[in-house]
Amino acid sequence: MQLSYWELKNWFTHVDFTVVGSGIVGLHAALRLREKFPESKILVLEKGMLPQGASTKNAGFACFGSLSEIIDDLKSHSEEEVIDLIQKRTKGLQLLRKRLGDAAIDYKPYGGYELFLENDDTFYSECLGKLPFINEILNPVFRSPVFAKEVDRFGFGGSKEYLIFNPFEAQIDTGNMMQELLKQAVSQNILILNQQTVTSYLEKNDHVEVALGDFSFPTRKLLFATNGFASALTGGQVKPARAQVLITQPIPNLDIKGTFHLDRGYYYFRNVGDRILLGGGRNLDFETENTTVFGETELVQKKLEALLKEVILPNQEVAIAHRWSGIMGMGNSKKPIVTQLSDQVYCGVRLGGMGVAIGSLIGTELADLV
Template sequence: MEFSQKNTPHSPSYSFWEYDIWFRDLDLLVVGGGITGCLTAYFYKQRFPLAKVLVVDKDPLPRGATLRNAGFLCFGSVSEYLDDAANHSSDYAAALMKDRFEGLQILKTLFETKDIGLKIDGGYEVFMPSETEVFEKCLYGLREVNQIFGNNNVFKATLDPELKLGLPKRHKVIENELEANIHSGKLVREIHKLLQASGIGVLHGISICKMENIHDGVVLDSSYGSFKTREVVVATNAFTRDLLPELNVYPNRGQIVVTSPLPHFKRAGNFHYDAGYFYLRHLEDGSVLLGGGRNLDRESEQTSDLSVSPVIQNALEKILREVFLVDEDFSIAHRWSGVMAFGSENEKAPLVGTLGNIHYIVRMGGMGVAMAPITAKRFVDSL
């Protein structure tokens, strides 16, 4: 028989070795090598041990939010809960908080604390003197929020912020004893080890250009050639509309600055400000990380562009000077941005669904480290 492109079972650009190990008889292809995609692949392999699973990502390293976040293991603040309840409903806000918390517990069962740099140092929501009314509303809402966690006193007012945290006396604080943080790079490194130990393939530098449902699977065109799989999971979060433009998923940039090391600044824990739109933590080398501010320029920050902007960068430096590093002399050593995903009306709940043999697990609402484990596990458990 003469050679014909349509008679070949796979793209002729593949060698036998490439095709045999990575692309032959694929059961599941996960598009997106971030936390959500990798944990979906892991839970799938745990449930279906004989399945052949492959994860592909377009970049050398995950570049959306997984490695460009602030390394917070948080599940929300009181003011964020009240904001979500006002914009959606109390049930919606409570479900988000509870799911995030459960997701963090799953993460803790998968990895050793030291391996991912996990520290449970607590979280602190800071209120300026001009926010007295907001602070009082949060105090009133403490009981409602604590009911989510079985009436345990998870959130409470800090009696002496100056003595406990070194903050100016005029600041008010609500603390959360269960909040933690991690080293995002160490987490990704351990996730990759987990996938390798589970027999899951991971290939970087492959962009998926097109997906087509067929009766027994999905045919994909990629930057590396065409291939077929039985099922696909799209876990590309902020970049989802590149493949599934009909979904209610929109990118939102989160910008970050890190100071040079500050020997005298040793405040453990995570600090939140302005309904969670600003967030700060102390890093191991003595530097201070501050991120956020997308609420100051929502239109410009609804982008997948990974550059930084003067508007947000200047605002971050101002917050450092006026709220967290008052009277401290500091300089900025690092600036970067990551991209989160929300709905068109700032929806934060994950979007999970199926289109034929193509599934999607997207829109982590700015807290993918917490939401990814529980969302991925629930999806796989539902199969």
């Protein structure tokens, strides 16, 4: 990379903070650093044309976990850990809304629903049985019941008569959210360079030397906000998880409004205006879907199409408009990793598929480590 004097001077000289990753976490970290250090020089590096992982690719669920997800989490996490996670997610959503504004992100509080397939008797009974207990442990957070049984008014096929309704859930426009975040970053004199991959870094006495291929530059502090791509940084504590998604063509007289969960959160769908967005299915083949490679597989796409045509919109002809995938960051624990890796290097990763909810808070916490 041959750079001019002007390029070196304006972008790569006297850099105080370099943030790797321009997604929800990275931009919130940069904006928080600007609040803390008004005169600092902040550079954000992004390896994609747009934020590469899931920030511009997610389904736009403003949620903190369905009833079955929470019950499932309690099998591998303590009650205290699960409540803390839900508190963080709700706090993160409040932070996101406060920073960007509901109008900018097209926040729609339609509520969230969970449906259960007809043959899922055991888990359905477990969820209904534990519903009062989950409401009780979440009462200190929400001050009112979160989950309630409600008759399915949407006409879903092959599912139980009752849905579980959550009035605290909403949907947002993912593209609008990221555009507004990028606008705020630029307005705060935060420099953003796209299609720049950090290939290595070397910590020195008073700075970190950051390599972009055969070019390197010094920065006082280095912050990683690379979520699903952070396995090497964290000694394997973060595992990539690909999420495959599809969206339909517009559907006349679509009556479905809200965010919907199925099978412990492994499947999810929502309306986007008069379209249905549907994603998930990585549980069909965890090994294949634990990847940083974008793309779709026939196994998952066929399952999504079957759910669409048999459960969500039974007896309707529906055309698929578009398919894509995103990369999330998972691990053995759902607790995010926000830590100082060394004297001048930090990371905020492993969002557990809840980037919209928790990303703003993790970005803020990451910046507050400095």
